Amino acid sequence: MSEFVLExxxxxxxxxxxxxxxxxxxxxxxxxxxxxxxxxGAGKSTLMKCMFGIYSMDEGEIYIDGVKTEIHNPMDxxxxxxxxxxxELQPIPARTIGENIYxxxxxxxxxxxxxxxxxxxxxxxxxxxxxxxxxDFDPHTKVxxxxxxxxxxxxxxxxxxxxxxxxxxxxxxSSLTQNEVEALFRIVEDLKSKGVAIVYISHKMDEILRISDxxxxxxxxxYIGTWDAKGLTTDFIITKMVGRELxxxxxxxxxxxxxxxxxxxDFTSINPKSFRHVNFNVRKGEILGVAGLVxxxxxxxxxxxxGIRSKTSGKVKYLGKELTITKPKDAIDNxxxxxxxxxxxxxxxxxxxxxxxxxxxxxxxxxEHGIVLNTKKIEQLVKENVEKMNTKTPSSKTxxxxxxxxxxxxxxxxxxxxxxxxxxxxxxxxRGIDxxxxxxxxxxxxxxxxxGKSIIMISSEMAELIGMSDRIMVMCDGRVTGFIDGKxxxxxxxxxxxxxxxx
Amino acid sequence: MKKVIDYIKGNPIVAMLIVVSIFVGLTTDNFFSxxxxxxxxxxTAIRFIIALxxxxxxxxKGTDLSAGRQVGLAACLSGILVQxxxxxxxxxxxxxxFNMWLALIVVVVIGALIGLLNGTIVSRLKVPPFITTLGTQxxxxxxxxxxxxxxxxxxxxxxxxxxxxxxxxxxxGFHLPYLLFVALGFGLFFAFxxxxxxxxxxxxxxxxxxxxxxxxxxxxxxxxxxxxVTAGIMYATAGWLLAAKSGGASSSMGMGYELxxxxxxxxxxxxxxxxxxxxxxVLVGVLVFELLxxxxxxLGVNPYYNYIVQGVVIVVAVALDIRKNxxxx
Numbered sequence: 001m002s003e004f005v006l007e008x009x010x011x012x013x014x015x016x017x018x019x020x021x022x023x024x025x026x027x028x029x030x031x032x033x034x035x036x037x038x039x040x041g042a043g044k045s046t047l048m049k050c051m052f053g054i055y056s057m058d059e060g061e062i063y064i065d066g067v068k069t070e071i072h073n074p075m076d077x078x079x080x081x082x083x084x085x086x087x088e089l090q091p092i093p094a095r096t097i098g099e100n101i102y103x104x105x106x107x108x109x110x111x112x113x114x115x116x117x118x119x120x121x122x123x124x125x126x127x128x129x130x131x132x133x134x135x136d137f138d139p140h141t142k143v144x145x146x147x148x149x150x151x152x153x154x155x156x157x158x159x160x161x162x163x164x165x166x167x168x169x170x171x172x173x174s175s176l177t178q179n180e181v182e183a184l185f186r187i188v189e190d191l192k193s194k195g196v197a198i199v200y201i202s203h204k205m206d207e208i209l210r211i212s213d214x215x216x217x218x219x220x221x222x223y224i225g226t227w228d229a230k231g232l233t234t235d236f237i238i239t240k241m242v243g244r245e246l247x248x249x250x251x252x253x254x255x256x257x258x259x260x261x262x263x264x265x266d267f268t269s270i271n272p273k274s275f276r277h278v279n280f281n282v283r284k285g286e287i288l289g290v291a292g293l294v295x296x297x298x299x300x301x302x303x304x305x306x307g308i309r310s311k312t313s314g315k316v317k318y319l320g321k322e323l324t325i326t327k328p329k330d331a332i333d334n335x336x337x338x339x340x341x342x343x344x345x346x347x348x349x350x351x352x353x354x355x356x357x358x359x360x361x362x363x364x365x366x367x368e369h370g371i372v373l374n375t376k377k378i379e380q381l382v383k384e385n386v387e388k389m390n391t392k393t394p395s396s397k398t399x400x401x402x403x404x405x406x407x408x409x410x411x412x413x414x415x416x417x418x419x420x421x422x423x424x425x426x427x428x429x430x431r432g433i434d435x436x437x438x439x440x441x442x443x444x445x446x447x448x449x450x451x452g453k454s455i456i457m458i459s460s461e462m463a464e465l466i467g468m469s470d471r472i473m474v475m476c477d478g479r480v481t482g483f484i485d486g487k488x489x490x491x492x493x494x495x496x497x498x499x500x501x502x503x
Numbered sequence: 504m505k506k507v508i509d510y511i512k513g514n515p516i517v518a519m520l521i522v523v524s525i526f527v528g529l530t531t532d533n534f535f536s537x538x539x540x541x542x543x544x545x546x547t548a549i550r551f552i553i554a555l556x557x558x559x560x561x562x563x564k565g566t567d568l569s570a571g572r573q574v575g576l577a578a579c580l581s582g583i584l585v586q587x588x589x590x591x592x593x594x595x596x597x598x599x600x601f602n603m604w605l606a607l608i609v610v611v612v613i614g615a616l617i618g619l620l621n622g623t624i625v626s627r628l629k630v631p632p633f634i635t636t637l638g639t640q641x642x643x644x645x646x647x648x649x650x651x652x653x654x655x656x657x658x659x660x661x662x663x664x665x666x667x668x669x670x671x672x673x674x675x676g677f678h679l680p681y682l683l684f685v686a687l688g689f690g691l692f693f694a695f696x697x698x699x700x701x702x703x704x705x706x707x708x709x710x711x712x713x714x715x716x717x718x719x720x721x722x723x724x725x726x727x728x729x730x731x732v733t734a735g736i737m738y739a740t741a742g743w744l745l746a747a748k749s750g751g752a753s754s755s756m757g758m759g760y761e762l763x764x765x766x767x768x769x770x771x772x773x774x775x776x777x778x779x780x781x782x783x784x785v786l787v788g789v790l791v792f793e794l795l796x797x798x799x800x801x802l803g804v805n806p807y808y809n810y811i812v813q814g815v816v817i818v819v820a821v822a823l824d825i826r827k828n829x830x831x832x
Contacts, residue, residue, distance in 0.1 A: 306718075308717075308718065327717075327722075328717060328718050328719070328720050329720040329721075329722060332719075332720040333720075338718065340718055345712075345714060345715075346712070346714040346715050346718050347712075347715055347718075348712065348715060349707075349708055349711025349712040349715050349716070349778060350711065350712065350778075351710075351711050351774070351776075351777070351778040351779055352707055352708065352711040352778055356704065356707060356708065356711075359704070360704065360705075360708050360716065360719045360721070361719040361720050363701045363704055363705075364701070367701060371700055372699050372700065373699050373700060373701060373704070375698075375699065415719065
């Protein structure tokens, strides 16, 4: 009997042109949380997909309880006790919790000569596993009615129902509030005590240090090492991940905020549960951070300002002049740009080239003779943009979908800079991006502010808000609950404002 | 040379068809003949014009099932307008005889209006294109039946049929059909439209990610409407050409052309998941499909089997194309 519940040895996997995994190993002990860390593109997800049977390994071996085995597909993995909760959840919203949990392995009963789904057993079992993940829900509820964190609990319940012995959690907290994170951790502790080995992928250092027992770090498809989590420091992990010393998490911001240029007055959504009576302003060359819990309606507010969502009242002024904005184009024409939160959903056009993705918002500048686009000038724009942003792409003709998250984000920021906007709204600009690329994006933001652009930055990472903002606006449940000067901001005073719910 | 090999590797259907064509050419008498080439060109030209129209809809993740019936309506209407005044069984005895160019303008305007209807329903009312054009397909067919009273239309002005079926020049004994130049002209125009104008870039952007395009300031409703209007104009033009080429028109004309056009586009690499497709690709796709039909005819395959073979080719071509993309992952 091996001391490891699951072992991956010498895993090699290549894609055309890239070696994704270069002889990597991973050893999981039962009843532990094993953090898997590395920058985006380090090969974490690829390794997990090999373990879960989504990819097949070119070389390497998998042992379960010391016995060599092969995993052919996700169903096979589940049968062997391996379950995975993906970063981007893929539930079937129109079906019930019970059906989502038992999808593909419905309990059956005999109905004469044919087998039919045993709904009674399915829902009874579902209710039982829901209890195990501390979720008090009727399993007949449609999954589409749940919040993201509840959907995640359903996914975990699915893993529990399969009696899994290895559970992979891929960035499970990226869209959870603090309370939800705590609830998730309780479930993780519970599973751990039952002897489940948990692979925990996250970029959030505080979570890793708090919850994990062991840490494996990968870099550029290579195995760097495994350490006992006790005694590890953030600096040590980052150094190993990046492969060089990172002296600063944030660049020095030497921008000097000037006069108030951008004003929002009495902004109220058409949806009574969303933002209401919001007033704020931004100075020239200022970085205004926007803090709040999930559900604080920060994104909704900014999308309202940008013309994606409708409002019932409210004014937007630039240099004292009121702007009429009913659609994104109006905002863009008035010098406003918005990097949206959902990079895949409303940012990138995955199959189109980097060049097309950069130029799409600024094509008007390149029209000649009323109709023809000057493709030479566009190529020039793209070239400069890629260089300035330090975007790593094989060529400007590469489809953006094949770049890493950080590089996609740089392309999207570049898209807006091509328009030379005065006001930039950045919604979670570094979500899902690795440490190195994060720093580069902070530098870009700081530089833009220095150039005199007004920046509004929504972020759910406290450190980022405190490290980058000149001022922080805090929202709770659709209202602005206060402003904090960047110098005075602490996690505590932000949280205090962020939780001022109306009684 | 390497490029040629890579192309063949990437497009096995095209390669296979070329091989089969050579085989058929060597084993039958008239396959490699000027008249057969002329046939192929004329058939391909009109299908290509229709396929260009539908390509914009496909690239933006839509479709246009009304294409074929629109071609039919335009053909019938053109026919009615250009019927000779002295023709015995005119559809509308009191109608004056129209100049053929005026008839073209009339059908193009009507085609544009049908396109505007499709585009508006798709972009403003957000009805899925499949359903929208399924509806307009039926409406247009009904309108065509009402217009023609389900009677065939004949007795066109001589100049009309002669012009469209006319040929020019002499390349080693081959007279180039006018239709070749018409098709090339439209091909060049669409290549320009797709690659060198904002409209083209916006079209690919909408196909790539409609929400992202909207957020980037693209007026997606306007772009989509314009795409369906352009498509309507192409179908109308094709109908006007088809009536002349056939020397007559009837309400059954154009039936199923939308499916052939969609098949041609997809064989030519237009992605049904949006954002991908080129004019040369569409040309190759349509050409392959027309070549296939002629090859089957020369092989003496029972015409009833033709449909089975064509269907298999569509599915296999697209399956191979999708496999290519899956591998890249």
